[in-house]
Structures are given as C-alpha cells and as structure tokens.
Amino acid sequence: MENRDNCLKLLSFWAVNGELDPSVLKTQLEEMKALGLWGTIFHPRFYPGRPAYMSGPYLDILSEVILHARRLGLEFWIYDENGWPSGSGDGHVLAHFPDSRCEWLMYRDGEVVVEGKPGFNTFRREEMAYFIEYTYEGYRKGLSEEAFSYVTGFFSDEVGFLDGHGVSLCMGGIPWCQEAEEAYGLLRGRKLRDEWGLLFTDGEGCQEVRQIYWQILGDLLADAFYKPVNRWCETYKKRYTAHLKGEETLFFQTSCSGSLYQNLKQVNVPAVDALERYPGNHYYPRTVSSLSRQFSDGRCMAEALGGSGWGLSPADLEAYVDWLAESGIDTIAFHLWQYRADSASVRDWPPNIPQGLTWKEAAPAVFEKLYRKWDNKVHRNRPVLLVAPERGVQAQFNPADAMALNEHNGEGTPDTKSGRISLAFSRFAEHCYRQGIPFDVASERILEEHGSVENGVLRIGNAVYTAVICPEDALFVREQQREQAKAAGIWYDAKEWQWQYIRHGGNQIPLEKEETHIPWKGNMDSAGEWYIRSLDPLDGVWAGGSRLQGEEKDGGIWYPIPASVKKDLLSAGEISLRWEVCPQGEQKPFVYLEGDFAVKSAAGYREKDSRQWETEGDFYLTDIRKEDIQVQDLCASGFPFCGTYVELESLLYAGEDGKLVFGKTGLHADCMAVLPDGDSGQAGYCWGPDWELAGVKPGIHRAVIRLIPSTFNTYGPHHHRDGDRHLTSPMQYSGEKGFADFPDAPVFTLTDKWHVIKFGIETGE
Template identity: 20%
Template sequence: MKKIQNWLLLGLPYLFFMCNISAQTYTFTRQDFAQPPIQYWPRPLYFWNNTSVRPEVLTDQMQKMRDLCGYGGFGVVPFGKNFSPEYLSEDYLKLYGTMLEKAKELGMTISLYDEFGFPSGSVGAFDEGDGNPRFQKKYSGYTIQRLDKDEYEVDGPVIYQKEVPVGKLMGVVAMNMGDKKRMDLSSDVSNGMLKWSVPSGKWKIMFFSCVPDGNPLSDYLNPEAVRNFTKMVHDVYYNRFKNYFGNVIYGTFFDEPSMFRAQFRMWTPMFNEKFIAKHGFSPVTLYPALWYDIGPETSSARNYMFGFRAELYSEGFHKVVNDWSLAHGITATGHTAPEEAIIPANGPGDLMRCFKYLEIPGIDKIGGHRYAERFYKIVSSSAYNWDKKLVMSETYGAMPNYSEPGDLSWNDIWAIANDQYTKGINMLIPHAVWYDNTKVTYKPELSYRNPLYADSLKAFTTYLARLNVILQAGGRHVADVAVLYPIHSLLGDHYFYTETGPANVDGWVDPANNFYNEAVSEIDYVNVGGWLQNGAGIDFTYIHPEVLDEKCKVEKGKLELKNNINHESFKALFLPSCYMISLSNIKKVIDFYKSGGMVVFTTRLPHKSCEAGMDSAVIRMVRSIFPLMEENAWERIENGQGGKAWFLPAPDALGVSEVLYGSELEFDVIYPLNPDIQYIHKVLEGRNVFFFANTGHSEIQTEATLRGRIPLEEWNPHTGTIRETDIKFNENTNSGLVSTVIQIDLKPYNSVFFIEKE
C-alpha cells in the first residue's frame, strides 16, 4: 500500500501538468489546504552560477530543496562567465537530462528558463552569460534595430539635393518651421539621392532610417527574429527532452525583454508596411512627432506611432514565445522591463497589452529601489482583462538595496508576499537559490544553507503553497470600481529624448530631477490606484481601452466586463488624467453615466481624441456631463437615471474616499481604514473567497462588512486549520440589503481566508 501511495504522490503532479496549467479548473479541498500537494509548492529560480555544475552535487541539492525547503521545482538560470558545461553543449544537455530525471523521481516540476543569464534573446551575449553573442553570430540580420533621424534646415526657394543616410529608409519628411505643414518627400528619392524643389520659407528636412543597433539581442518587434531565437534555444530542449514536456517541464520563462535599448528608439524595418496594413494609411508624415511638436496632430500622431510599436512588441516577442509553448504542450510566463516606468513607451510599450498574448502575465519585485509594488495591479488587471488565471512575480532578488544587496528580514519577506497575493499575484517565484552559495551575486540566498532562513523557510513555502491551493483555482475577481488605464494619454505625452524621464528610467529617480518631476506632474493613474486601495480600502480593476471597447457593455447602470470566466461588474469608473481618449471609449463612458453609473475624472478632463481632427467631438461629449468643463470641478453632477459624475482637478486619498463613500453606493467590502489591511475577493466555483492580509508590524483587530448574506468559515494558511467563525448579518432598513459582518484578528504579517461554506 505504501508503494501505491508513493506512486500516486509522484504521479499526480504529472497528470496535473499534462494539461495547460493556466487553463485548468479544479476544486480546492480541505485536504489540499491542510497538506498542499507538491504542484502547489513554490518553484524558485535556481542559479547555476559561475562555476562547474556537477551531477552528484546537483541531485543532492535538488533532494534538499524539496525536503528541507519545501520547493516543488525550479527554473534553472545558467549564469556567469565561469559557468560550465558550456551552454547548450552536449555535456550541458546531459547535465540537464540528469536534472530532469531527478526531478521526475522527486515529483518536482521544472520551468524552462530560455537564456544564459539575461535578458532573453541573445543566447548568452551579456556579462550575466559568457559574453558570446551566439544569436547575433547566427542571425546577424535579425538583431535589434534603431530608428535614426538626420535633419537639415533649408531656406527656400532652392533646389535641394542630399544623399540618403545608410539603413532602410522609413521616410523623408519636410516640415515648415512656421505653420508646421508636413510633406512626404519619399517619392523624391531616386538612386539613393533626394532631389526636391524647396518652396519659399524655412524648412526642416528629416530623413528617418532604420539601422542595426549593434545590440546582440533578437529584434523583439519582428516575429521571424524571435522565432529564430526559439529555434536556437527552445527547439534544442524540445528535440532532446520532448518526453518531459507537459509533465516534468511545465512551462517556459523569459526574463526582461524590453524596448529599453537602442537608445530608447527600438524600431523594425517592416514598421511602415505593417502600419499601413492595420490603419490603412502611411505613417511617414507622423514620424516628426516622435521628436517634435507638429501642431494639433501631435498627441494623436504619437499615440498612433508608439501605440503601434507597443503592439509589434507584444506580438513580436510575447505572442511568439507563448505560441511556441502552447504548441509544445506547456505554458509560458515571464516579465518585461522596466515595469515601474510611469510612461511605459520605451519599456513594455503598454504594460497591460504586452501580456494580452501571454498565458501567465508576470512582473518582478527585484531591488529595493524599484517600486514594482505600485504596478502589481496593472499586471494582475491585464490577466483579468484577457481572462488569464495565473499571475507570476519573480520576487526578492537584490533586496533590500540593489547596489549593496543584503539579506531581507523575515518580516519583509512575509509582508511582500501578502501584498502580492492581495493584489492578484498568485504564483510567487522566489529569487533565488544559488548552486554555489559562496558566489551569490544577488542576495538573498533562499535555501537550507542560509542560517538566516533555514529554520523557517519550509513554514513559509508551505504558507505560499496554501495560498496557491486557493488562489490558483481560477474563478473571477470581484471589484466595484474600474480604472481606465490611460495608455493613450501616456503615449500622447511621449517623445524621444535622452534625459532621465518618466519613460527612460529604471528604478530610483533623483528628487531634484526637474525634467522628470514636470513630466509626471499630471500623470496620476498609479496614485489613483494607491488611493483606492490604501486610502479608501476599496479594490479595483484597471481596464484597458481596447477591452473597454471590445469586452465591456453597459447594462442597468453597471459596466460589465464580459469574459467567460473573469466577468466583473463595476458600479464606478475612474478616468485618471485621461486628457486623450478614443471616441469609442468616451462614448461608452457617457453611456455608462447616462444609464446610472458613477464616473470620476481626475487631474485633466479629456479634450483630445486619439483620432486626428476629432478633438471637438471629444469636448462636446465631455460637456454633456460637465457643461462648464473645468469650472464644474468638485461639483457632484447627477442625471435622472441616478448617474453621478465628479471632476477632481487635484485628487488625493481623502478626496477619492469622500467621493466614493459619499456616493450612496454599497461596496463589496468595507472596513475601518487601515493601510496595513489588504484584501482580495474572488468567486471560485460559486463560492465567495475573501483573503485578508496584514502587511504591517502591528496587530489588527477589526470588523469588516461584506455585501450579501454569506455563511463563512475561517481557513488559516499559516496552520492549515479550518474553523467556524463568528459572523452576524445586518439588514439595511432603507435598502433592505443584507450584509455579513466578520471579525478580523491578525498578528503582524499574518493573513486569513474567509470562505463561503459549501
């Protein structure tokens, strides 16, 4: 009997992963919560760091990672110039095969990390690898490209001739320095020479060329280039280890692809052709807007150009890697960089849409100076928008200080985990375990060998496993408030510059940086999210403009997100500093308000359209709510259907709270305001699940009121125990609605589930 039980224990993870993990639905059970099966245990990054990896040491470490740490697998990161055996060599693949066999024996599962070092896409070219640009050597024509501009000022009338710069010519544009009239001169180029009869006036003649940048990474904007990358890496693993795919190897992991390279001007030679295929017109006369004010069309032009580049990035890299993974029976995750840039134009392009085609959207919380926690909700909301089940975070590396990484305290480790799981992350990947713990590059070293963590590590990983049992079960997120992700305004504000600014920043910013401070002074979408959660104690979902158009419907005073699984119903919609908006988006906002919904505009009212020449239409629709525009600031505007609207020109946490709690809306969860309390509400297989966490150092004793009559049990993820909980039901004498009142008692850094009885 014991042998049969052991076989089942080892076999169940493989049966589980034979199907796509991110698409599975399953019932969480009391038994799994008390003693989580190994597929729920966290799987760290495991650095094979700067040394020769020996099979006998590797297998011994794997055994102890499972037995002493509570890790259910890992993702191998080959790392450093002195790593051996050579990456993707026969000896390397033999070692990898030994690791897979041991994982199979132990019931562990492996994430296929796709690079030697990082970032993904060069096959080892950087210092974190061995410096060998393998991809560039094999596919020299498929590396990162850059957009260059050569410009000349000319006084007309005159016949002007100029040799075209090297690279693929994307266009030649003349712009009048007075009225900013632009002319496409591309047809005046012949045999590499521009010849143009310049009219009267002062003109700026600009040549736009796409040239190889010299960076050894694959061209992220070109699907063919990324498919070449998967041929060099992913196909090697599959051809050698196909029998392990879908069982031992459960997914791929990519690390830090980004447009934060090529002097922030990453481009691709097929940009114009693909733009025309989508939009039906040439982008050539829009190119000057990437650097200059071109008049009333500036914001619209920038939104077209940077928006389309963001689409190429998400479809060129994320979609290609995801499609490869699904085609080979596994799933895909990873994260882009830098997530914490307030304007995402030069990094992920569009931090929500870049995960549209990825099964498991991800983020990293690496380096204490990088405030990724402010962006957790954007990534988890991306998953909610496009109906994804899992959200990954690579967490804890190079902390608390990136320049001098030390060892995190246990309090910090618990607080970060609780914060992530209440904000929608449900797949925490610890960073990291190091093969050679004497050569740790980025602390902390989270293994049985570190005396700071060894005694308590398994208790922590078991805690994470219990969170995973519940929160990886799928279901839908519940929130009453939606926040429009203002990507059109963010891209409309952006242009190419070289200073440290809101799109060209990775981490800490000097508080005295006036250029940065001025640029972000009217961007408030991240602050609005913080004010909602920490100031008002109300959860929310960011909604992407594309999703607002395609998946949201106005029904009986609510904005309904019509997903198959994650369907959400919103009573209120915030539009944070959305000075620019599409006509379809603002029309839906107006329809929501007219049907009885609540809309709150902050900092800037919409007055520009994404569509060129349609600004007046946007202003006209906004005036249908605010006849006096900005002069209606702070007024409560109402209509006969119960619709309510506010414009908050200088919002803060107090103002947001006053508007929400003064609206007469009954919210899903209400508790005395305390920024250390975080929560998430999901509905799993028809059962309400509430997860409350204390992220602070003080004990919390408070009541919380939940909408509806809900019989609940208290599930403790620290102990795995389940008990009856004291609850009371209150009825609102005015509305007749019933609410459930629970008592929350949480020690510092502790958490609890309240789960509806079966």
C-alpha cells in the same frame, strides 16, 4: 502533484552558474523540497558552458535532473536564455543573422535621423522564429520524451524593443524598423517621414502621431515574439511566463515595450519583476493578475526580491510575499538560488534565497506560514475595473524625458505631460487600494477590443465587473463600450472616487497678542459671521475701532463682529483686532477669531516629524474656495487651527465583509464621522489605526465624512520647541524647562515657530 489552483506557490529562481554536476543538481533539488519550495526555474546565469549550452550532454544532464524533480514532486520551469534578456539564443541568433541591426530614430539639429548598431532584433520575425527553433525546439527535441513531458513551462526575461536595451532610456531615441514605417502608412494614410518630427517635438497632431506609433511598436513586439512563443508553448501543453522591463508605471513601460497589456495579454502565465526589499506600488502587480483573470486561468508570477540584499529578514520576506499575493499573484520565484556559491555570486543581485541566508533553517516555517495564510485566498473576485490611461501617456510621450528614469525600477518620472498622467494614475491606484476597493486594471484598448456590456455588467474575457472607474486622461478610439457602461450605470469618473471638499464646521485662528493685525487677501464680500471667542472674561474687545459686545455661551464668551465692521476690515485689507485682560482675571487667556475663512501661512509648512508641521507663520486670511482645498493637507489649505471638522465626499466601496476602509496610511485626524450614504445616512465613527467602519451594506456608497482634527491644533502649546509631546505640563506653555522636557532642552523652551498636527486624507490626485 498536489492541486494548488488557488494557493500560493513559492519557487526558486535557480541561477546555474557552474559546470553541470548531476549529483549536485539533484542534491539541491532535494534541499529545495526540504525547505518547502514548490518548484524551481532552471536559469543558466553566468553559465561557464561546461557542457556547452544546448548541447547533447547539456540536455542529457538536464533530462536527468528534470526526472529527479518529478520524483520529488517539484514543478520544473526552464528559463529560455543563457543570461538575459531573452531573445539572443546565447548569441546564436546574431550568428545566424550576421547582418542584423537594431535601428532607432534620433532628433538632432532639428532633424530626425535613423541610427543603428549590429544586434539581434526583436522586431524581425524571422530572427525570433529562429530563436524559438534554436531554444524551444532545442529543448523539445533534445530532452528525453519523459523529461520534456514533465516540464511545467518556460520563462522569458525582459524581451523588449530591439535587443532589450531601451534606446529611449539610454539616449532619448525611439525604436524604428521598416515594418513600423509601413504599418504607420497603412493606419494613417500618410508617410511617417512627413510627421516623425512630432514624435520628438510638440505641434499640431503630435498626440495622435505619438500614440499610433508607440502602439505599432508594441504590436510588432507582440507579433514577433510573445504570440509565437505562447502559441508554441500551448501547442506542446506548456505554461509560458514572461515579464517585461518597465512594468512599474505607464511611463516606464512605454519606452521599453510600448504596452505591457498588449504583450502580456499573449502570455498564459503573465509575470512581473519585483525588485528590492520592500513592497512597491499596488498598480503593477495587478496588471498581470488582471490579465490572467481576463484572458487565462488566473495563474501569474513574480520574480521577486532581486537585489533585496543580505539584510533580508523573514519578516521582510513575509511582508513582500503578502504584497504580491494580495495583488493576486499566486506564483513567486525568489531571486536567486545560487547553484555555485562563490564570491561573484555573493555580489550577484543578492541574496541567495534562502540557501545562503543565516536563517535558512527557519525558512520552512516561514514558507509554511505563508502557504497557510494564502491557502484558497490568492484568487479573489475583484468586481471594479480601473482604466489605465496607457494611450494618454503614449500620446504625450517625449522620448528624451525617459532619460531621467532609473532604468532598474522606473523611479524619477519627470514632471512632464506624459509623466504627470502616469504619476496621477499610479497615485489613484494606490488611493483605491487604501480605500479597500477590489480592483483589476485594463488599458483603454483592452476595454474597447475585448469589453462587452451585458445585463448591467462589463465582461472582459473571463472577468466580470460591476463598476468601471476611468481617469480623464484616458483616450478612446471607440465609444461603444464606454457609452454602454454609462447607460448601464456602471461607469464612473475617477474624480468621483477621490475626496472632495464640501464644507467645514467653523474655522479659527489664535489671537496670542492683545493687539493683532492680520492681512486679508480675499474678496470684499466674504460670507458668514465672524466672532472673537475667549475662554475667559475680557475687559474689552475691539474690531477696527468698534468695541464689541459679548455673550456667554458654550463654555466661552463670544463677541460677534457686526457685518458693517467686517466689511470695513475686509476693504482695508487688514483685520485689526484688540482685546484687554481683566485686571483681576486670567492674564494669558485663550482668544480666537472664528469664522468662514482660510488661514494661510506666508512662509509655508515643513515637516517636523511624521505627525507634525512647523512654520514661521506670518498668517493671513482669505476666502475658502473649493478648488483650492488640497484634502491631503488641510493645514496648508487653510485649516491649521481648526477645532471642529472638515466635511468631504467620495464614492466608496464596501466589500462582502460590509466594511468601508479608509486606509491605515495617509490619514491624519483624531477620528472621523462617517455617513455612508451622505446626509441621508446615519453617522458612525471610526479612528486609527484601522480606520474602518463595519456594518455597511456591500457595494458602492456616496459617502460623506467629517474629518476631525487634533485638539492640539486649538490649544497647543504651539510654540514649544517639540510641539506635541506625550507628556505635557503647564511649564511647556510658559517655556520654563521642566521634567516633561528632554534633558538636553534649553532653559527656555519656546520658539517663534508654530507647530500643528497634520490634518488631511490622502487622495488619488
């Protein structure tokens, strides 16, 4: 078989839903080969039991099929269950342990109670050992020696707490077993029952109680299932892949398996389940590529495109594979390839990829393009480590909050302490991706137990990192690695990598009426000079009762407001301004109040379209305070009419290509000036859609950017019903309908609403 250690491998997730027919099975393997697939995962799924699962005839046919795959040069993986989740052994585990129960804790009427039901239990080591004996040993002993020798590896699906159905997601409970209670007593030196109310209610010590208990549950799952299965696979020289439920976020994973990191660390080909049609976040695919880089050989897998629907196009598939491959995932199993095409299979988390799609004949070209694109590019050096606050989420986790989640993809994370920590980290990981930071991820515990700082770098297993970025919500039990990384100068707080406001180049608000009264809601000693600026000569300008003197400069006429007058206006809480046009001059001049202030809308802003905000206005002025600036929305933060720039600062990472990347999405400006090394650097300019600055020294830079807004925000037409259009005529300022308007526009096109172009840059906060 061709060596593809650093290349893309596309597999079929072969849903075997009918009676085993060797000739049909072999023919379908040949079709997979012809279409350009690299291999398959044999997955009994709604299997009718003809011949019986794991029986002699079943294994004989499978041996024949495996040897045919060998002749074709296809990888052949075996899914370790009939259906899902793994662990039941097609019901044989519970049949062998008929008294087995799944138990959990519930909080009822102010008390914690133990509840349960019959079911196989992943915490019970003897049950999972029997599962290995029945399934894994069943394949080893039942397949022909040649066939077993050729099997690439085995696949486990969504093995989580108890029988795989999350009691937190379903009912707000917490998994429990006697061994967990005993382990808690050993770790804490206290009885769990004296403190288990804190798992559900806030109180002194609740964070430590919760974090320790969820850690114990995750360790029990790893010890009972993932470690022994991986050990068995490595004993017989097989790859082992597995994915969990709840991988998408730290909050979701807690209720399903406690710790993705501690469980998938045990797996030599860690995997994720990537549902739906469009790429997801850039955090969870990197968990498994990071773990494999750290503890294995880099190979990792995704079960991909489950439930993506019959509308899936080649472009959709290519974009999805690109997302996973860019995250370091080299093996992608398309969910599903239906063995038997019937009505039930049409509805079974479609589509049938690519066998049942109208564009099946184009699939070889699609796959070949992907192979070429990612040849020798999947496994890349990622020298930056993000510390995921897994413990931080566990310490604040209230199981009742998990009931708000969508159990399939984890959407709906609640606005609670634990949920906010999880959401903030997901956003920060996305921010780092948009900024082009080449990052891996690891939990606090992985860092503590496996990290070592030597010669100015952090090593975790096989991976080496020159920078470690940690959010403030991470919890550490041991300080050694963190202190060593700080001493080596490679430890950074996450806030340093998020855009922070520094200053602005001047702010303004249009004065549309000859007499304007703007509320002031700031301090009485606001700093800086204020001016009234007009593009045309005026007959007179007043601030309060004082007439102002103007001077012509920079293409306009400037009227400074004396400090004493400004102080009186601020003390009164209202900025009263008046101007008069020259009788023979411009009758609708552009006039602005300019100075060091924030312009706020009492009504707030709502999205008009992807580029614009609109507001009813009633603007007021206040001080600019750094802590109030939300850089992702500088309009709402006080700069809706800014005509200069807003200056921001952040650490950035330039890759080996010498580029600083600011992200193609979440950035709203006309362009930016970039000083890669702060004020001491030489400015360069970049703009969309790429938002990149080339020619920068690879490595970390403390960069300053000047974000430059749209000129529309200065000149408008702010009140035209459509705001900024691709065609603007003088009539759009007057409100008279003209050829530049839509045909269905009213005769008068102006409204009382204000329109501004979005202004800001997304951050990880």
